[in-house]
Amino acid sequence: MGVTIYDVAREAGVSMATVSRVINGSANVKPSTRKKVLRVIEELGYRPNAVARGLASKKTTTIGVILPDISSVFFAELARGIEDIATMYHYNIILTNSDQNIDKELKLIGNLLEKQVDGLLFLGSQVTEEHRRLFKSPVPVVLVATQDPKGELPSVHIDVRQAAYDAVSYLLKKGHRRIAFLSDRLSTSLGRGRYEGYRQALAEGGVEVDETLIVEVPPHYEAALKGMKTVLALQPRPTAIFAASDELAIAAVHAVQDAGLSVPDDVEVIGFDNTRIAQMVRPMLTSVVQPMYDIGAVAMRLLTKLIQNEDVPTKTVVLPHRIEFRQSTRPA
Amino acid sequence: MGVTIYDVAREAGVSMATVSRVINGSANVKPSTRKKVLRVIEELGYRPNAVARGLASKKTTTIGVILPDISSVFFAELARGIEDIATMYHYNIILTNSDQNIDKELKLIGNLLEKQVDGLLFLGSQVTEEHRRLFKSPVPVVLVATQDPKGELPSVHIDVRQAAYDAVSYLLKKGHRRIAFLSDRLSTSLGRGRYEGYRQALAEGGVEVDETLIVEVPPHYEAALKGMKTVLALQPRPTAIFAASDELAIAAVHAVQDAGLSVPDDVEVIGFDNTRIAQMVRPMLTSVVQPMYDIGAVAMRLLTKLIQNEDVPTKTVVLPHRIEFRQSTRPA
DNA sequence: CTGAAAGCGCTAACAC
DNA sequence: GTGTTAGCGCTTTCAG
Numbered sequence: 001m002g003v004t005i006y007d008v009a010r011e012a013g014v015s016m017a018t019v020s021r022v023i024n025g026s027a028n029v030k031p032s033t034r035k036k037v038l039r040v041i042e043e044l045g046y047r048p049n050a051v052a053r054g055l056a057s058k059k060t061t062t063i064g065v066i067l068p069d070i071s072s073v074f075f076a077e078l079a080r081g082i083e084d085i086a087t088m089y090h091y092n093i094i095l096t097n098s099d100q101n102i103d104k105e106l107k108l109i110g111n112l113l114e115k116q117v118d119g120l121l122f123l124g125s126q127v128t129e130e131h132r133r134l135f136k137s138p139v140p141v142v143l144v145a146t147q148d149p150k151g152e153l154p155s156v157h158i159d160v161r162q163a164a165y166d167a168v169s170y171l172l173k174k175g176h177r178r179i180a181f182l183s184d185r186l187s188t189s190l191g192r193g194r195y196e197g198y199r200q201a202l203a204e205g206g207v208e209v210d211e212t213l214i215v216e217v218p219p220h221y222e223a224a225l226k227g228m229k230t231v232l233a234l235q236p237r238p239t240a241i242f243a244a245s246d247e248l249a250i251a252a253v254h255a256v257q258d259a260g261l262s263v264p265d266d267v268e269v270i271g272f273d274n275t276r277i278a279q280m281v282r283p284m285l286t287s288v289v290q291p292m293y294d295i296g297a298v299a300m301r302l303l304t305k306l307i308q309n310e311d312v313p314t315k316t317v318v319l320p321h322r323i324e325f326r327q328s329t330r331p332a
Numbered sequence: 333m334g335v336t337i338y339d340v341a342r343e344a345g346v347s348m349a350t351v352s353r354v355i356n357g358s359a360n361v362k363p364s365t366r367k368k369v370l371r372v373i374e375e376l377g378y379r380p381n382a383v384a385r386g387l388a389s390k391k392t393t394t395i396g397v398i399l400p401d402i403s404s405v406f407f408a409e410l411a412r413g414i415e416d417i418a419t420m421y422h423y424n425i426i427l428t429n430s431d432q433n434i435d436k437e438l439k440l441i442g443n444l445l446e447k448q449v450d451g452l453l454f455l456g457s458q459v460t461e462e463h464r465r466l467f468k469s470p471v472p473v474v475l476v477a478t479q480d481p482k483g484e485l486p487s488v489h490i491d492v493r494q495a496a497y498d499a500v501s502y503l504l505k506k507g508h509r510r511i512a513f514l515s516d517r518l519s520t521s522l523g524r525g526r527y528e529g530y531r532q533a534l535a536e537g538g539v540e541v542d543e544t545l546i547v548e549v550p551p552h553y554e555a556a557l558k559g560m561k562t563v564l565a566l567q568p569r570p571t572a573i574f575a576a577s578d579e580l581a582i583a584a585v586h587a588v589q590d591a592g593l594s595v596p597d598d599v600e601v602i603g604f605d606n607t608r609i610a611q612m613v614r615p616m617l618t619s620v621v622q623p624m625y626d627i628g629a630v631a632m633r634l635l636t637k638l639i640q641n642e643d644v645p646t647k648t649v650v651l652p653h654r655i656e657f658r659q660s661t662r663p664a
Numbered sequence: 665c666t667g668a669a670a671g672c673g674c675t676a677a678c679a680c
Numbered sequence: 681g682t683g684t685t686a687g688c689g690c691t692t693t694c695a696g
Contacts, residue, residue, distance in 0.1 A: 004673055015683045020675060028681055050447045051386045052673030055688045060383060062426065062447070070415065071625075076408035083402065083429050092447065094394065095427040097415050115382045115394070115424065221612050250612050257614070280553050280582050281613055282589070293403075336689055347667045352691060360665055384689030387672045 003044045012040040023048055054116060062092040063303060064112030067123040067144075068100045073275040074245070074292060075123065078145060081296025082121060089304045091118070100125045100185075109134045119303045122146060125185070127153065140306035144299040145292075147193070154306065154315035156299040163288045163321040164197025167270045168242050170323065172205035174332065176240040176268070179207075180231050182252055183244040184219035194244050194272065213238055217248070224248040228255030232267075239267055246271040246278050249285055253328060269328040283327030291319055335376045344372040355380055386448060394424040395635060396444030399455040399476075400432045405607040406577070406624055407455065410477060413628025414453060421636045423450070432457045432517075441466045451635045454478060457517070459485065472638035476631040477624075479525070486638065486647035488631040495620045495653040496529025499602045500574050502655065504537035506664065508572040508600070511539075512563050514584055515576040516551035526576050526604065545570055549580070556580045560587030564599075571599055578603040578610050581617055585660060601660040615659030623651055 005023075009016045014033060021029050022037045029037075040046075054060040065082060067075045079095065086093050094112060098105045105124055112120060113134070120141040122131075127148050135141045135153060143155035171179050181198045185191035195214075202209055212234060217227040224247070231238060232255055241256075243249035249271030256267045263269055263283055271278060271287035278285040298317060305312050325332075337355075341348045346365060353361050354369045361369075372378075386392040397414060399407045411427065418425050426444060430437045437456055444452060445466070452473040454463075459480050467473045467485060475487035503511050513530045517523035527546075534541055544566060549559035556579070563570060564587055573588075575581035581603030588599045595601055595615055603610060603619035610617040630649060637644050657663075 006673075016674075017676085017684080018682060021682085024675085030681060033681080047442065047446050049387075049673050051383055051392060052688090053675070054383045055381075055387050055690085056673075056675040058675095058688075069412065070402065071405075071409045071412035073403075073405060073408070076405070077403045079427070080401065080403040080429065083427065087428075092426045092428065092443070094424045095411070095415065096419075096424065097412065110379065111424070114379050221608070247612065254614060276553070277609055277612065280579065280609065282586060338689075348690080349667060349669095349692080350665085353666085356691085362665060365665085381689050384672090385691070387674085388689075388691040390672075390691095 003046045005046070005048065008037065008040050008044060008046050011044060012037045058116075060116045060118055061090055062094055062115070062117050063119040063121060063300075064094050064096070064108075064115070064117040065121045065123075066096050066098050066105060066108050066112070068125075069097055070095060073247075073277065074273050074290075077275065077292040078123065078296040081293035081298075082144075082300045083296075085297045085300035085304075089300075091300075091304070093121075098124060102126070102128065102130075106130055106134065113137055113139070119307050121299055121303060140303060142299045142303045142306065145290075145295050151316060154302060154312070156295050156302060156317045156319065158290050158295070158319050158321040160193030160290075161197040161200070163272075163290070164194040164242070165201045166197075166321075167272075167288050167323060168198050168201035169205065170329075170332075171240045171242065171268065171270065172201060172207065174240075174268070174330075177207055178210070178213065178236060178238040179240045179242055180213040180215065180228075180238040180252075181242050181244075182215050182217070182224060182228065182231075182248045184217055184224070184248060185244065191244060194242075198242060219245075219247075221247050221251045224251030225255050225258075228252050229259075232256065232259045232261075237267075241267060241269045243269065243271050246273050246275045246285060246287055248272075249287065249328070250277065250281055253281070253283070253285070263328050264330045268330060270323070271328070274324050278324070278326070286326045286329040287324050289322050289324050291321075295319055335378045337378070337380065340369065340372050340376060340378050343376060344369045390448075392448050392450055393422055394426055394447070394449050395451040395453060395632075395639075396426050396428070396440075396447070396449040397453045397455075398428050398430050398437060398440050398444070400457075401429055402427060405579075405609065406605050406622075409607065409624040410455065410628040413625035413630075414476075414632045415628075417629045417632035417636075421632075423632075423636070425453075430456060434458070434460065434462075438462055438466065445469050445471070451639050453631055453635060472635060474631045474635045474638065477622075477627050483648060486634060486644070488627055488634060488649045488651065490622050490627070490651050490653040492525030492622075493529040493532070495604075495622070496526040496574070497533045498529075498653075499604075499620050499655060500530050500533035501537065502661075502664075503572045503574065503600065503602065504533060504539065506572075506600070506662075509539055510542070510545065510568060510570040511572045511574055512545040512547065512560075512570040512584075513574050513576075514547050514549065514556060514560065514563075514580045516549055516556070516580060517576065523576060526574075530574060551577075551579075553579050553583045556583030557587050557590075560584050561591075564588065564591045564593075569599075573599060573601045575601065575603050578605050578607045578617060578619055580604075581619065581660070582609065582613050585613070585615070585617070595660050596662045600662060602655070603660070606656050610656070610658070618658045618661040619656050621654050621656050623653075627651055
């Protein structure tokens with residue numbers, strides 16, 4: 001590198017402190033000297049060293065983001081929401097993938113803390129006691145699309161259970177009694193929400209849960225396609241499918257079609273997340289809308305407030321969900 | 333925070349230097365004192381401050397990544413490749429979105445340089461002189477899925493022109509004479525590659541370019557769908573479509589179907605990138621495979637070498653491409 | 665094998 | 681308005 005604040009100070013005939021002031025936009029600088037300093041900065045091509053600044057100020061203007069997998073449409077969209085707001089508030093984000101692996105998550109949290117991030121955004125499966133211990137760090141943490149069963153940590157998400165409940169209730173109201181549930185993550189907190197909503201809706205609808213209609217598959221299209229074949233072979237066959245994600249829902253649609261049946265005439269399908277692909281398949285997918293971008297954006301905004309010690313009325317923000325009706329369900 | 337290297341040193345009855353040595357795994361420490369220090373570190377819950385370390389060592393073990401839009405499947409997949417290798421070599425990545433906006437790109441480069449990243453990965457449209465000036469920084473830069481017309485900067489990519497050429501040649505070989513080209517970015521370097529390949533193939537196939545068959549649309553499904561309607565209304569109608577991305581290709585497929593025609597019987601369609609959605613639509617999409625994950629991984633690996641001053645035989649690595657044949661084209 | 669000491673480049677009181 | 685002076689928490693010679 002080379003040119004430091006000291007070089008600028010010398011060249012401009014002022015002290016480092018003054019240079020620091022103009023860099024940081026402090027008001028207490030005479031316009032003429034500010035101008036002079038600015039010119040020297042320009043001439044020398046000076047670029048403040050953020051690491052040195054971070055050490056001195058104890059602020060890095062970077063925040064750490066831990067998510068399961070950036071290559072998933074869902075998290076990628078969310079990450080974009082985070083990054084946009086971060087940029088708006090002059091933060092950078094360090095992006096890390098955890099693959100929902102708890103050990104990795106823990107390691108990443110430690111790693112990011114060492115890097116002195118000003119805050120942490122955590123999107124994961126569960127929040128264990130070990131997580132909590134690390135989160136009792138000097139920097140604020142916001143859970144994103146992740147629920148804290150204990151409700152201790154700030155978080156931003158939709159009411160997944162209610163959303164699932166709504167979707168399944170809708171199906172019940174249309175007369176369906178054999179509704180399959182296709183999931184790739186029953187065990188995680190997000191997966192559980194969907195599962196609970198499904199059961200609750202059935203219970204309130206007076207339909208007994210048939211465990212054979214509940215299918216857990218690895219999180220890819222191919223696995224879901226295979227899993228659905230089994231379910232569709234059941235007698236009596238399910239007449240509706242509630243899937244935990246759009247990708248699974250699309251697999252469900254194709255499985256139905258491969259069985260020589262029609263969506264939505266023979267089987268209705270509802271997906272979850274309303275990712276972009278929902279409208280890129282035919283029939284277009286009816287899906288529970290989870291406002292991913294907004295969840296990320298709101299979470300990041302909340303984090304900035306926490307970092308700046310602004311008082312936040314409610315640390316748990318639940319964003320609204322809804323169902324986007326398209327062609328994989330019949331008009332009500 | 334609180335506990336520093338100094339605290340550990342005092343508590344363990346050694347000097348900071350020794351603590352530093354055990355942290356950094358230096359060989360020259362007596363096993364017994366190493367053990368003692370390690371125990372104290374554990375007891376105190378000491379966590380080295382990476383910022384201080386960065387200032388002293390002039391290495392941050394973080395690298396900057398500039399890409400157009402993480403919410404795009406293509407870049408998300410690529411980012412995952414980058415991050416995996418980065419993790420493997422103990423680097424973190426700062427992820428930034430440029431929206432292909434040159435001013436933003438320039439600002440981001442400066443920003444990341446200030447943060448003292450150890451290296452830069454740039455995925456963008458063009459490399460202007462201004463870019464070059466900034467890239468003459470003290471840290472290595474690798475272009476990712478981005479070509480440097482001048483071939484000065486290290487880069488990792490496929491031969492996009494050749495790939496497009498191959499796809500269009502394939503179509504020509506099957507007898508097609510009216511091949512539409514659907515693109516969302518004729519003007520960018522990547523877009524241009526596809527365009528050039530298209531023209532070259534036509535030229536060599538003895539088919540004159542019909543400008544009305546070349547459609548540029550905004551980069552979304554809906555826009556592409558609309559754009560294709562016009563093209564399909566042409567007389568004589570195109571019998572094949574080469575699309576610059578899978579999303580565009582899917583729109584093309586649907587436009588064909590909406591016109592009451594069949595893919596691939598009436599119109600054959602080839603996409604580009606072979607993203608996951610290619611196999612999630614029916615008919616499944618024939619697509620030019622661009623190994624996104626690998627491109628990211630190889631680029632990151634190359635960057636680590638450059639950072640460590642290992643000598644790199646060729647700074648421009650061209651990864652192989654191929655066409656994955658599925659149902660949107662007829663068997664040859 | 666270990667310690668002392670000099671920075672790394674900046675911010676933040678505190679004076680003037 | 682501006683300068684002086686301590687650090688921030690670590691790495692890194694250089695001695696011994």
